[in-house]
Amino acid sequence: xxxxxxxxxxxMLDLTTSASxxxxxxxxxxxxxxxxxxxxxxxxxxxxxxxxxxxxxxxxAFLTLISDQGRIEYDRSLITAGLMQENEQxxxxxxxxxxxxxxxxTGNVTRMVFPHTEKxxxxxxxxxxxxxxxxxxxxxxxxxxxxxxxxxxxLEQIAEIIKVRRGLLTAIEEDRCEELPSxxxxxxxxxxxxxxxxxxxxxxxxxYLKQVSGGLQRAKES
Amino acid sequence: xxxxxxxxxxxxPIGGGKGGSGKTFLTGSLGLLLARQGLRTLLIDADLGAxxxxxxxxxxxxxxxxxxxxxxxxxxxEDAVTKTPVPNLYFISGAGDNLDxxxxxxxxxxxxxxxISKLPYEHILLDLGAGTxxxxxxxxxxxNTGIFITTPEPTSIENVYRLIRSVYLRKIRQVLREEAFxxxxxxxxxxxxxxxxxxxxDLLRILKDCDPVQGGLLEESLRDFRFKLVLNQLRKQDNHxxxxxxxxxxxxxxxxxxxxxGNILHDDRVHDAVCRKVSFLEKYPYTQTATDLREFCHRFLxxxxxxxxxxxxxxxxxxxxxxxxxC
Ligand SMILES: Nc1ncnc2c1ncn2[C@@H]1O[C@H](COP(=O)(O)OP(=O)(O)OP(=O)(O)O)[C@@H](O)[C@H]1O
Ligand SMILES: [Mg+2]
Numbered sequence: 260x261x262x263x264x265x266x267x268x269x270x271m272l273d274l275t276t277s278a279s280x281x282x283x284x285x286x287x288x289x290x291x292x293x294x295x296x297x298x299x300x301x302x303x304x305x306x307x308x309x310x311x312x313x314x315x316x317x318x319x320a321f322l323t324l325i326s327d328q329g330r331i332e333y334d335r336s337l338i339t340a341g342l343m344q345e346n347e348q349x350x351x352x353x354x355x356x357x358x359x360x361x362x363x364x365t366g367n368v369t370r371m372v373f374p375h376t377e378k379x380x381x382x383x384x385x386x387x388x389x390x391x392x393x394x395x396x397x398x399x400x401x402x403x404x405x406x407x408x409x410x411x412x413x414l415e416q417i418a419e420i421i422k423v424r425r426g427l428l429t430a431i432e433e434d435r436c437e438e439l440p441s442x443x444x445x446x447x448x449x450x451x452x453x454x455x456x457x458x459x460x461x462x463x464x465x466x467y468l469k470q471v472s473g474g475l476q477r478a479k480e481s
Numbered sequence: 482x483x484x485x486x487x488x489x490x491x492x493x494p495i496g497g498g499k500g501g502s503g504k505t506f507l508t509g510s511l512g513l514l515l516a517r518q519g520l521r522t523l524l525i526d527a528d529l530g531a532x533x534x535x536x537x538x539x540x541x542x543x544x545x546x547x548x549x550x551x552x553x554x555x556x557x558x559e560d561a562v563t564k565t566p567v568p569n570l571y572f573i574s575g576a577g578d579n580l581d582x583x584x585x586x587x588x589x590x591x592x593x594x595x596x597i598s599k600l601p602y603e604h605i606l607l608d609l610g611a612g613t614x615x616x617x618x619x620x621x622x623x624x625n626t627g628i629f630i631t632t633p634e635p636t637s638i639e640n641v642y643r644l645i646r647s648v649y650l651r652k653i654r655q656v657l658r659e660e661a662f663x664x665x666x667x668x669x670x671x672x673x674x675x676x677x678x679x680x681x682x683d684l685l686r687i688l689k690d691c692d693p694v695q696g697g698l699l700e701e702s703l704r705d706f707r708f709k710l711v712l713n714q715l716r717k718q719d720n721h722x723x724x725x726x727x728x729x730x731x732x733x734x735x736x737x738x739x740x741x742x743g744n745i746l747h748d749d750r751v752h753d754a755v756c757r758k759v760s761f762l763e764k765y766p767y768t769q770t771a772t773d774l775r776e777f778c779h780r781f782l783x784x785x786x787x788x789x790x791x792x793x794x795x796x797x798x799x800x801x802x803x804x805x806x807x808c
Contacts (some may be wrong), residue, residue, distance in 0.1 A: 300726035
């Protein structure tokens with residue numbers, strides 16, 4: 260067993276070297292739940308200095324891995340040291356747009372690319388804040404935003420991956436019914452959004468639609 | 482090996498910090514659930530000095546007790562077993578006389594440990610009380626499948642970490658010869674410039690540094706543990722992940738396997754049931770807490786099948802008892 264200081268950044272955060280940025284943020288959040296100054300789970304386990312040392316290491320690990328350039332350089336140092344294979348590196352999702360729908364109905368729908376392949380140790384649905392929100396039977400845009408922020412995911416990030424305009428996502432998060440697309444599209448955007456956050460996408464879509472349905476009706480009529 | 486010796490029982494020491502984390506309540510509840518499944522189960526109240534397990538399982542006046550065996554008033558430990566109103570559930574009381582765990586002399590302790598490991602029951606649950614005395618830890622190490630209990634309160638978590646580290650340290654002492662252990666301590670003091678005492682995990686690191694072979698063996702024997710953790714008296718607003726996170730800390734920083742067996746919700750009616758000397762599970766079977774207890778029992782049983790405990794066989798226990806005898 261290696262001591263904490265001897266572990267590499269991936270090991271510190273309990274990640275594999277192919278972890279996506281989503282995984283990295285998530286792992287860092289979980290690590291703070293374990294090692295944070297007020298974290299009950301590690302109460303009394305570490306001395307003050309040990310805890311401060313661990314937190315500093317974790318922060319360094321997080322900041323290095325979350326920066327594209329930082330990660331490339333760090334990976335290179337691991338590869339040079341023989342601690343990592345070249346083919347174990349994370350490859351980010353292709354940047355070119357990916358059609359969401361199979362308009363020509365050819366049958367080969369391109370599945371959206373979700374960069375996170377690894378199962379996180381704590382499913383997002385079990386974060387206390389998120390669990391509370393998900394226990395409600397209807398969800399507001401504000402609720403969705405809270406969940407996204409809790410997971411440390413920016414609007415840009417999610418917009419790029421699920422290929423939905425940022426403005427539209429903002430409209431969803433702010434319940435601006437008059438700017439929302441048709442029910443069908445809205446539903447699939449919501450599902451993609453929720454899936455990216457690793458939530459139950461059908462539930463999220465249904466509960467959000469329930470909440471905005473009155474507003475959508477009114478927007479349609481006016 | 483004679484017939485009696487080849488019986489393989491599963492011994493589950495149950496420990497946690499002081500302050501009523503629920504060791505006794507969980508021992509009684511788990512015992513009841515196991516017995517209801519037709520498993521021959523024995524509960525031993527080893528919380529000598531503060532024995533109260535009989536109240537939880539509805540035995541008003543336990544006749545015999547552990548002290549009768551220790552003081553040789555009965556010949557075999559089996560003679561100290563009391564029946565309970567529940568079929569398949571048996572009980573050895575810790576009440577009576579003022580026998581104290583911490584005061585058991587070495588030979589008494591060894592005789593008792595040996596006798597427990599030979600008892601013919603499928604499951605033996607040992608309510609160890611709150612102590613972290615030498616003797617209590619030796620009972621905890623009777624098998625490598627101890628169960629830790631804590632509540633989400635920082636004081637309780639602090640206690641359980643203290644217990645886990647005591648067990649860890651005691652194990653190091655059991656594995657190393659007394660002389661080697663003392664040398665290791667000296668080395669640790671030297672390295673820390675004579676400052677504060679080190680954590681047991683630092684001792685292992687130092688040993689691996691000085692003697693990689695011996696250190697590796699010790700590390701392996703620590704990996705043999707199949708500990709379990711239960712989080713009791715959780716309230717709705719508490720973080721439900723605390724148990725999982727505690728297990729991760731033990732794995733990552735102590736190299737110990739601790740398997741989380743679940744949360745048990747706090748319910749004021751537990752107190753009522755205990756006061757009225759009735760079984761909570763029987764009186765309130767439809768509460769969340771009762772459901773949690775049943776799930777805990779289920780996980781407890783299936784967890785065993787998935788990763789069979791390597792140590793609670795008589796052979797291993799004997800080997801460990803012999804090792805203990807050397808220190
Ligand atoms: N899940 C629960 N919900 C509510 N109360 C509980 C729960 N579990 C235990 N209790 C209460 O907590 C108190 C302490 O429980 P218990 O006696 O089992 O603890 P203990 O760990 O055996 O304590 P000790 O260290 O004194 O032996 C009891 O009054 C019991 O009623
Ligand atoms: Mg007790």
